[in-house]
Amino acid sequence: xxxxxxxxxxxxxxxxYNTLTxxxxxxxxxxxxxxxxxxxxxxxxxxxxxxxARPAVFFDVVRRYLTYLGLKVRFVRxxxxxxxxxGDSDEGEDKISKQAKLEQIEPMEIVNFYTQKYHxxxxxxxxxxxxxxxxxxxxxxxxxxxxxxxxxxxLAYVSEGSVYFDVNKYRMNENYGELSGRILExxxxxxxxxxxxxxxxxxxxxxxxxxxxxxxxxxWNSPWxxxxxxxxxxxxxxxxxxxxKIFDIHGGGLDLxxxxxxxxxxxxxxxxxxxxxxxxxxxxxxxxxxxxxxxSLGNFITIEDLFSGKHDLLERSYSPMTVRFFILQxxxxxxxxxxxxxxxxxxxxxxxxxxxxxxxxxxxxxxxxKAEIDEKNDEQIQGxxxxxxxxxxxxxxxxxxxxxxxxxxxxxxxxxxNPETIDTIKQxxxxxxxxxxxAMIENILGLQEEKSTNQEAFxxxxxxxxxxxxxxxxxxxxxxIRASFKDNNLIIKDLKTGVDWGxxx
Numbered sequence: 001x002x003x004x005x006x007x008x009x010x011x012x013x014x015x016x017y018n019t020l021t022x023x024x025x026x027x028x029x030x031x032x033x034x035x036x037x038x039x040x041x042x043x044x045x046x047x048x049x050x051x052x053a054r055p056a057v058f059f060d061v062v063r064r065y066l067t068y069l070g071l072k073v074r075f076v077r078x079x080x081x082x083x084x085x086x087g088d089s090d091e092g093e094d095k096i097s098k099q100a101k102l103e104q105i106e107p108m109e110i111v112n113f114y115t116q117k118y119h120x121x122x123x124x125x126x127x128x129x130x131x132x133x134x135x136x137x138x139x140x141x142x143x144x145x146x147x148x149x150x151x152x153x154x155l156a157y158v159s160e161g162s163v164y165f166d167v168n169k170y171r172m173n174e175n176y177g178e179l180s181g182r183i184l185e186x187x188x189x190x191x192x193x194x195x196x197x198x199x200x201x202x203x204x205x206x207x208x209x210x211x212x213x214x215x216x217x218x219x220w221n222s223p224w225x226x227x228x229x230x231x232x233x234x235x236x237x238x239x240x241x242x243x244x245k246i247f248d249i250h251g252g253g254l255d256l257x258x259x260x261x262x263x264x265x266x267x268x269x270x271x272x273x274x275x276x277x278x279x280x281x282x283x284x285x286x287x288x289x290x291x292x293x294x295x296s297l298g299n300f301i302t303i304e305d306l307f308s309g310k311h312d313l314l315e316r317s318y319s320p321m322t323v324r325f326f327i328l329q330x331x332x333x334x335x336x337x338x339x340x341x342x343x344x345x346x347x348x349x350x351x352x353x354x355x356x357x358x359x360x361x362x363x364x365x366x367x368x369x370k371a372e373i374d375e376k377n378d379e380q381i382q383g384x385x386x387x388x389x390x391x392x393x394x395x396x397x398x399x400x401x402x403x404x405x406x407x408x409x410x411x412x413x414x415x416x417x418n419p420e421t422i423d424t425i426k427q428x429x430x431x432x433x434x435x436x437x438x439a440m441i442e443n444i445l446g447l448q449e450e451k452s453t454n455q456e457a458f459x460x461x462x463x464x465x466x467x468x469x470x471x472x473x474x475x476x477x478x479x480x481i482r483a484s485f486k487d488n489n490l491i492i493k494d495l496k497t498g499v500d501w502g503x504x505x
Contacts, residue, residue, distance in 0.1 A: 003069065003389055004439070005389065005435060005436040005439065007382055007386065007432060011386065011393060013027070013393065014026070014027040014069070014393045015395055016279050017333060017395045018278075018279050019179060019257065019281065019282050020178065020277075020279075024395055025279075027279065032071070033071050033072050034072050034073075034074070035071045035248050035249070036073075036074050036076070036242075036243035036244065036248050036249070037073060037075045037250075037251065038076045038078075038235070038239040038243055038249070038250050038277075039059045039075070039078075039252060040235060040260070041078045042114075043084040044079055044081055044096070044110070045084075045095040045099040045110060046114060047114065047117055047302040047304060048114075048122070048303050048304075049293070050286055050293070050301050050302070050338055051293060053125060053303050054253070054327055054332075055252060055283050056122050057125055057324055057328065058283050058327065058328070058332045058396075059283075061444060061445060062396055064446055065392055068444055074242070075128070075130045075131045075132075076130055076131060076133075076134065076238070076242050076243060077130040077133055078135070078234065078235060078238050079111075079115055079133060079134070079136070080135075080231065081107075081111040082096060082136045082229065082234075083136055083228055083229045083234060084231045085231065086098060088259075088260075089259065090206055096110050096111060096218070097217045097218055100217060107218050108137075111137075117304075121304060122303075124307065124320040125303075125324050126321070126324060126447070132242050134238040134241075139238055139241070140220050140229065143229040143234060144222050144229075145237075146236060146237045146267070147208045147209050147222075147233065149271040150208060150267060150270045150271050151163065154169065155170050156208055157201065159199040162199055162224070163224055164199070164201070164205040164207055164208065165207075165263070165270070166201065167204045167266070168202050168204075170270060174269055176204075176266055177258075178262075178265065179261055179262050179265055180258035180261075180262050184204055206232060206259060208229070208232075208233050209224060209229055209233070210230060211227045231260065232260055232264055235260070235264050236264045236276070240268065240272070245268070245276065246274060246276060247277060247278070248277075249279045250264075250277040250279070250280050250281070251282070253283055254282045254283065254284050255285065256282070265277070281332075284333050284334055285335055286335075286336050286337075287335060287336070288313065288337070288338050288339075289338070290337055298313075299313055301313065301314070306323050307323075313340075314340065319347070319450050320450075321354070321447055322346055322350055324445075324447060325349065325350040325445075326343055326346035328398040328399075328445055330399055349402075351489075352409055353402075353405050353406065353409060353447070354448075354450075356413065357437065357438060359500075359502075360433075360434055361438070363412070363419065363434070364422075366422060371421070372424070373424060373426055374424040374425065377411075378426055381411055381425060381433050384404045384407045384433075385408075388400070388405065389436075391404065392444070401444075401445070405441070408433060408437055459490070459501055463492070463500075463501060465477070465481060466478065466482075466492060485501065
């Protein structure tokens, strides 16, 4: 597969770190040019937090980059609107039902409200809407059918109206723990005696279908009585329905690896006799000032909090593109620590890169170049472009790509100040730099310039007044206009070719 914007230099094949095999392996779609991706979406019982933002943004980049490579991506991200219990296992109350009781409204009101809120903040982060966004409640029939398949395979049993997966039977032929590296015996030693455990043959068995008690608000008829599906079951049912029994990529946060994704593998193998996913990808965790995020710690920050700045730990508000850029500055498999210092640094870097994009769009290679080629400079720019693509080919390393964008910014600014030097590099090099820089920012990283048409018109009007004041030598007016720009984090640039503006860095 030839990579767009590839020059003569060698760019290695796309490699993905597969959590299942714990190694980087070449990406080879099951049915090229088609690629199927399933991402575990939110449980819509509360406002989306910054931990929800990371997988949404990163896997959006995975989708965008594969599309950039010419592949046809079907991207499925689910909405969990039932079955996710407060204990993240088989114990506790359904998170949505619990919130509905607290707010004294119907569970589906909770679902609709928080799904809409999720879409609002994720849209602001410029995350593309999924190709398909299935809900658990919309696929009850498929989940009942899947449960029956596993029972028929002899790997699940009915107990007091609930259906449980038989982990010990499964282990006779398969490795339960292959994804997470967990050892079942170690898990059993640390398992507490919890409500509902007496229904199970083994404490490690997990629910495919749970009997609904008298207080449970969300329930459906099934061959085993009234109940609701298990959290793990829904993702297996929906991913295989829309992507096939075996699909290319399953993504999610590292916290979902066990038990959620481990159970997905077991369910699919039990029902269909084969592993469901070729490449498992997990983004690492989010921390706040070096500490794990949690409501009890007072450092639970929603995405809306970041945009508004209304949180005790935030010194100010941060724009959606600043947040997106901040997330992508780190490689997805490294821990991401949110802090005011980190966000402020990201804001400056984002503005520097987006400002250079605006400049680059105005630059053109001369029709009749006259200068001698500066081979060293030319090779350096080609090297930045190559390294940028190599970074993305190496497990979607956005941190490397952004580092090379920063290197190219210096070249763009140099050409902007002295446009007569553009022809000191080859035209092919200039055109490659220009198109790749724009494609990387807008199409792959999904970054946008954050200004309105009205704002642009207002800035241009002020610049016209500034030019007029300079011609008339009205220094008081010049100072006022410069101060106004500064107050709005903007700067005026006096250049040989005229007057322009940009963001403060």
